[in-house]
Amino acid sequence: MLDLFSGEAPWSEPLAEGALILRRFALVQAGDLLKEIEHIAARNPFYHRITPGGHRMSVAMTNCGDFGWSTDSRGYQYRREDQQSGHRWPAMPACFRALAVQAAGAAGFREFNPDACLINRYAPGAKLTLHQDKDEKDLRQPIVSVSLGLPAVFLFGGFEREAATQRRLLEHGDVVVWGGPSRLRFHGILPLKAGIHPQCGAFRYNLTFRRAF
Ligand code: MD6
Ligand code: FE
Numbered sequence: 713m714l715d716l717f718s719g720e721a722p723w724s725e726p727l728a729e730g731a732l733i734l735r736r737f738a739l740v741q742a743g744d745l746l747k748e749i750e751h752i753a754a755r756n757p758f759y760h761r762i763t764p765g766g767h768r769m770s771v772a773m774t775n776c777g778d779f780g781w782s783t784d785s786r787g788y789q790y791r792r793e794d795q796q797s798g799h800r801w802p803a804m805p806a807c808f809r810a811l812a813v814q815a816a817g818a819a820g821f822r823e824f825n826p827d828a829c830l831i832n833r834y835a836p837g838a839k840l841t842l843h844q845d846k847d848e849k850d851l852r853q854p855i856v857s858v859s860l861g862l863p864a865v866f867l868f869g870g871f872e873r874e875a876a877t878q879r880r881l882l883e884h885g886d887v888v889v890w891g892g893p894s895r896l897r898f899h900g901i902l903p904l905k906a907g908i909h910p911q912c913g914a915f916r917y918n919l920t921f922r923r924a925f
Contacts, residue, residue: 721885724818727868727878730854730892732819738858739885741811742911746860748805749831749917752776755802756794758833764788770838771901777804779828779924781847788847790828790924804829811887812856812921819889821854826921834864834916836906842873842898845922853923854891860884860919861912862904869898884909 721736738745758772761783775781779790780801793800808829816824832840845855859882866888869877875898882888890897904916 722887725880727880727888727890728894728897731868731888731890731894731897733880733882734815734818734887734889736883736885737815737818737887738811738860741807742860742885744807745811745858745919746911746917748776748808749860749919752802752805752831756797756799758831759796770834771840772833772835772838774831774833775829776802776808776831777826777828781828781830781922781924790847808919808921811858812919815856815858815887815889816854819854819891821889821891824854824856824921824923826853826856826923828922828924830920830922832918832920834862834901834904834918835914837903839903840901842867842869842877842900844896844898845920846896847924848922849925850923851895852891854889854895856921857888857890858919858921859886859888860917861909862907862914862916864904864916865902867898867900867902869900871896871898873898884911 725733756774758774863883866880866882867877869875
């Protein structure tokens with residue numbers, strides 16, 4: 713019998729209009745996703761980018777898909793090549809794309825067709841200060857964000873940096889989808905607390921799928 717109170721995954725939690733958390737939506741696929749992250753990072757290693765302001769980011773990053781997000785002294789942009797290795801970004805694995813499209817659909821975004829996946833790796837202390845994701849060409853497409861490994865506190869704010877923020881813990885397998893009227897909300901991640909996750913050791917990984925162009 714269907715038991716709505718069993719706490720079985722996945723379940724959804726609203727954040728704002730156009731934005732929600734699909735709790736444990738990626739739990740079953742997590743092992744496959746982690747294997748693919750390992751392959752991608754073997755060819756295009758994680759590294760700490762330097763922001764246009766000259767700061768070394770505490771989050772280490774790599775990408776897959778047609779385009780990868782990067783930053784350097786000229787600003788933020790999507791590029792076909794990894795500036796560190798000189799290689800093109802690896803293709804987006806089929807299991808990545810399938811998950812992203814399914815999650816977007818579950819949140820009501822039916823035509824999501826991501827061409828970029830940014831992979832963030834957080835070690836203890838790593839954080840992401842409040843920012844907007846606005847480097848993508850078509851802001852009608854949502855962003856799908858998958859959390860793996862150690863839990864992190866996610867800040868979800870308004871349309872100005874100073875606006876009040878909600879705090880939500882994102883755990884292994886949680887997926888955040890947002891778009892529509894929430895697409896340009898400020899958001900961030902508080903410094904990661906140290907711990908050991910059975911599948912990811914001392915790290916948190918986050919995959920964010922976007923339509924860049
Ligand atoms: C993170 N996520 O969860 C950082 N951006 O590690 C993001 O910056 C983000 O989760 C856009 C949409 C969803 C996100
Ligand atoms: Fe973001």
